[in-house]
Amino acid sequence: MRIHNVLPAAALSDAGREYRASEPDVPLRCCLRKSLPDEPVWLFRYSPASGKGPYAEVGPVFTHVECPDAPALDRLPVELLNNPRILRSYNAAGQIHDGAVVSPGSFDRAIEELFNDPSIESVQVRSLSHGCFLFAVTRA
DSSP: OEEEOOOOGGGSOSTTOEEESOOTTOEETTTTEEOOTTOOEEEEEEOOTTSOGGGOOOEEEEEESSOOOOOOSSSOOGGGGSSOEEEEEEETTSOEEEEEEEOTTOHHHHHHHHHTSTTEEEEEEEETTTOOEEEEEEOO
16 A cells, blocks of 8 residues: 655645644644644645546645655554544546545554455545545555
8 A cells, every 4th residue: 555645735726725824733734744833834625636527526635834744655644543534445437436434543454445345546534524635545
């Protein structure tokens, strides 16, 4: 499995962007961790690549104004998995296939179960409370 769809703040356009002066504990897409107090962030609207056509979704994502860290893309970011999450799986055509609400401690197992279906190409991981897209997992 590989983590993808990580975006640096500079890669997102100004359309739909909102500056937040210092909002602690929001999930940051640029470095896959939660924000600290006094870290300025951008709030964007974003549509992940895995859902296509009627399955394309737009939702909020947070990034640093200037990101100091690069995420590890070969493992699940533990800091962002300490809350219940929504998993949505997609096939190669971008159609939603299956989903799950998972509790902390069951992410690896739930993702492995989704990938047991050979038609699954990617799994989106989202916030349960606000639907924020956090990251996607693809086959290695």
